[in-house]
Amino acid sequence: MPRPRETMNRPLIFKLLAIASLTLLILIPLGLIRDTVQDRLRYRLEAVASIAASYAGNQTVTGPILVVPYKIKIDELTGQDGNGKKTYSSRIEDREYLFFPKDLQMQGKLLPTERYRGLHKVLVYELQGHFGGRIDYQLPSAEQLVSDKITLLPPYLAIGISDVRGLIGSPSIKTGTQQLVLEQGAGSFGKGMHAALPPTSLAGSGGLDFSLDLALAGTESLAVTPIGDNNRIELTSSWPHPQFGGSFLPRVRNITENGFHAVWEVSSLASNAQRELRNSKDGKAAIESLQIQLAEPVNIYSQADRATKYGLLFVLLTFVGFFIFETIKQLPIHPIQYLLVGLGLAIFFLLLVSLSEHIAFWIAYLVASAACIGLLGFYLSQVLRSLRRGLGFGAMLTLLYGTLYGLLISEDNALLLGSLMLFVILAIIMIVTRKIDWYQTSALKIAQGN
Numbered sequence: 001m002p003r004p005r006e007t008m009n010r011p012l013i014f015k016l017l018a019i020a021s022l023t024l025l026i027l028i029p030l031g032l033i034r035d036t037v038q039d040r041l042r043y044r045l046e047a048v049a050s051i052a053a054s055y056a057g058n059q060t061v062t063g064p065i066l067v068v069p070y071k072i073k074i075d076e077l078t079g080q081d082g083n084g085k086k087t088y089s090s091r092i093e094d095r096e097y098l099f100f101p102k103d104l105q106m107q108g109k110l111l112p113t114e115r116y117r118g119l120h121k122v123l124v125y126e127l128q129g130h131f132g133g134r135i136d137y138q139l140p141s142a143e144q145l146v147s148d149k150i151t152l153l154p155p156y157l158a159i160g161i162s163d164v165r166g167l168i169g170s171p172s173i174k175t176g177t178q179q180l181v182l183e184q185g186a187g188s189f190g191k192g193m194h195a196a197l198p199p200t201s202l203a204g205s206g207g208l209d210f211s212l213d214l215a216l217a218g219t220e221s222l223a224v225t226p227i228g229d230n231n232r233i234e235l236t237s238s239w240p241h242p243q244f245g246g247s248f249l250p251r252v253r254n255i256t257e258n259g260f261h262a263v264w265e266v267s268s269l270a271s272n273a274q275r276e277l278r279n280s281k282d283g284k285a286a287i288e289s290l291q292i293q294l295a296e297p298v299n300i301y302s303q304a305d306r307a308t309k310y311g312l313l314f315v316l317l318t319f320v321g322f323f324i325f326e327t328i329k330q331l332p333i334h335p336i337q338y339l340l341v342g343l344g345l346a347i348f349f350l351l352l353v354s355l356s357e358h359i360a361f362w363i364a365y366l367v368a369s370a371a372c373i374g375l376l377g378f379y380l381s382q383v384l385r386s387l388r389r390g391l392g393f394g395a396m397l398t399l400l401y402g403t404l405y406g407l408l409i410s411e412d413n414a415l416l417l418g419s420l421m422l423f424v425i426l427a428i429i430m431i432v433t434r435k436i437d438w439y440q441t442s443a444l445k446i447a448q449g450n
Contacts, residue, residue, distance in 0.1 A: 069153040123294045
């Protein structure tokens with residue numbers, strides 16, 4: 001025969017099991033809502049890909065590089081004839097000398113604009129860039145060419161561009177005061193353009209001053225390869241929300257509400273770009289570069305996805321509040337009422353993502369939270385049989401939604417704020433329930449049931 005206290009605990013245990021079951025049940029709509037957010041995020045990525053396919057994609061600019069192709073005759077030992085004399089076979093191999101800028105300077109201005117695919121906004125830009133510098137070179141002497149069986153071919157300057165569809169107008173390149181003609185293709189560097197140099201323009205050793213002006217369109221991000229011995233890249237834009245990435249961060253950056261100004265100073269001692277380009281045979285190898293991305297100030301889908309991760313915590317805290325209120329005030333709340341309130345909390349996240357596609361995220365958050373708090377406050381005023389109690393729970397929900405918004409906008413401090421929030425909530429629950437005699441509470445429930 002069970003002991004009295006075990007018997008008295010059964011109603012309390014059944015109630016807790018019911019609440020736990022309802023909490024797990026709410027996971028179903030929360031999961032469906034999160035799947036919806038993920039679907040919308042995929043649609044947004046498809047919109048970016050669609051605009052990049054018809055406009056121009058992420059751009060990477062590499063160059064200019066002085067390329068001197070040559071053919072070399074290689075004699076290989078094949079064996080010996082009947083008289084013991086060695087026999088050789090010859091083959092011709094195509095190779096090239098690569099000479100990188102001693103000093104590479106680039107000044108550019110990024111002009112951002114917006115394109116739309118349905119509801120989705122995609123950032124595109126136009127780069128107005130100027131490249132300048134000097135390339136020092138050292139070619140074999142005439143005697144070396146003869147002894148090494150080397151035949152030099154016409155040299156050219158190569159400029160790699162990852163998506164040449166983004167070229168706007170006619171780029172201009174000069175060596176000294178001589179205007180060169182640009183043609184498609186960057187030789188062994190794949191996509192881009194090149195400018196042929198007169199065969200007699202290079203002899204022995206020397207230097208080549210160059211100047212390149214181009215306008216280039218792209219989608220969201222721009223990368224520049226620091227191929228010089230000394231590189232100075234300077235970019236400005238009216239976009240106030242840049243993200244700096246790649247292998248190098250700017251040495252100087254100034255970001256204001258009117259835009260940004262950034263300067264990179266990179267030495268070849270700190271970069272493997274030259275070695276990687278020498279080893280690249282098809283122009284497709286990953287090369288170290290500096291990158292700038294025109295980022296959205298608020299990515300509504302990533303913010304909404306982060307918010308849904310707190311959905312279960314919202315439901316659990318509300319159910320705990322119900323249970324404590326029910327225990328203290330001896331006011332029974334039916335499991336169906338628990339369920340309806342949980343669904344009201346869950347639908348907030350669906351309202352948030354749907355509204356944020358049409359209005360600013362903070363306004364969408366304010367409207368969605370106000371709608372849910374108003375609905376639940378009205379409903380709970382009847383459930384708890386008191387307008388004051390309903391308003392009290394509405395105030396609690398307002399505090400929860402306000403705390404969640406703080407977590408969303410302060411991503412760097414989200415863990416700290418979340419930990420403090422949980423600690424404060426646990427402390428409040430412990431303080432409020434410290435004088436409750438749970439055995440006596442269970443006995444009262446049994447008495448009420450009889």
